[in-house]
Amino acid sequence: MTARGESRAFEPGGRLDVVTGNAVVAVKPGPRTVRLHLADGTTVTAGRAVLAAPAPVALALHADLPDDERPFLTAAIAARRVLAAQGD
Structure with a gap:
């Protein structure tokens, strides 16, 4: 999911646009924003982003960790891996 728009989320009267169906292929944080590079070649810039993904996916997306x-x-x-080997 990606946030789009110039308004700020979580502020009174703020707006948050959510878009689904386009995979994030890279996350590039900057000093004040984060850029999300999407599978269709577009880039979304946001003030904040939540990377809610399993650890291997997060490592692959966030190369500059x-x-x-x-x-x-x-x-x-x-x-x-240990849990998987134990059958849990």
């Missing part, structure tokens, strides 16, 4: 965040995602991937 800060060094202090990468260990959390790699640990989540390793834990999932």
Whole structure:
């Protein structure tokens, strides 16, 4: 899902447009915005974005992940593999 529009979400009278059906292929955070590169070649710029995806997908989408965040995602991937090996 992507947020579009110039208005700010979560402010009184603010607006949030949600679009589905177009996969995000890359996430590029900047100092004040985040750019979402979509499968159809378009780019959406938003003030904020929530990346709600399994750890392997998040790592693939967010190539410029800060060094202090990468260990959390790699640990989540390793834990999932252990659980899968145990049959859980």
